[in-house]
């Protein structure tokens with residue numbers, strides 16, 4: 597198995613690549629420095645020269661607030677870059693797996709979003725990721741679009757909170773969303789399973805089971821690690837940010853991953 601992994605240096609890529617090693621699959625791990633997905637000419641030149649069996653496309657412009665000020669960059673990476681990568685999959689007639697987001701929904705629902713529910717992103721990040729989904733669907737039928745949410749793993753939100761707890765005893769958290777904190781490790785295992793089992797192509801919602809707000813999620817981190825930090829939930833109006841967030845962004849993932857509290861516990865207890 598020869599795999600192109602874009603975005604390998606990101607939070608999810610760092611979790612996934614060791615699992616590809618375990619499978620003993622050959623893969624080309626790329627970041628923006630060695631393989632800029634927005635450089636159409638370079639992407640085509642390089643890809644004409646190598647032989648591939650599968651593409652895992654994780655690269656993205658992921659800063660939700662900065663995307664509001666830099667829509668051109670967000671669309672360039674998330675739409676045009678994705679088009680370039682999707683065209684490689686089409687040309688080589690190989691499957692492509694693209695990781696998308698809960699931000700393709702507007703968050704006005706009152707029950708978990710199904711893959712068939714209408715999308716209606718309310719921020720630039722969500723709009724550009726949805727544009728990326730459409731590029732993939734247009735380019736090839738051999739696609740997996742995995743929508744996920746609130747990923748944590750090495751160097752992410754959970755780790756940042758642990759570092760924070762070494763210095764501070766209280767924190768205010770904007771508690772404006774209900775979503776699914778999801779372990780990058782669990783999602784990575786699911787990606788391996790999808791590839792190995794040749795699952796049917798299409799759109800998947802893959803998050804941890806259950807749901808939480810940011811304040812409860814943060815409290816749970818400190819509780820599990822027995823850190824004495826008081827968490828205060830604050831309103832978004834107390835801490836205005838450039839991008840709107842979907843309020844209710846729970847994805848109906850059919851409980852295919854463990855409950856978020858159990859996975860969070862596993863992640864935290866495996867850390868020193």
Ligand SMILES: NC(=O)c1ccc[n+]([C@@H]2O[C@H](COP(=O)([O-])OP(=O)(O)OC[C@H]3O[C@@H](n4cnc5c(N)ncnc54)[C@H](OP(=O)(O)O)[C@@H]3O)[C@@H](O)[C@H]2O)c1
Nearest residue numbers: 603605606607608627628632633655656658695744746747
């Ligand atoms: N994190 C979440 O909560 C979350 C939730 C839902 C969906 N997702 C999606 O999951 C995917 C992975 O997320 P993540 O959290 O791992 O992202 P991340 O930590 O922000 O990493 C982004 C990756 O994309 C690469 N990249 C950015 N611009 C590029 C370009 N022009 N050419 C090539 N590579 C480029 C980065 O390379 P450099 O290191 O060189 O910058 C990095 O490897 C993304 O597509 C994201 O939209 C993430």
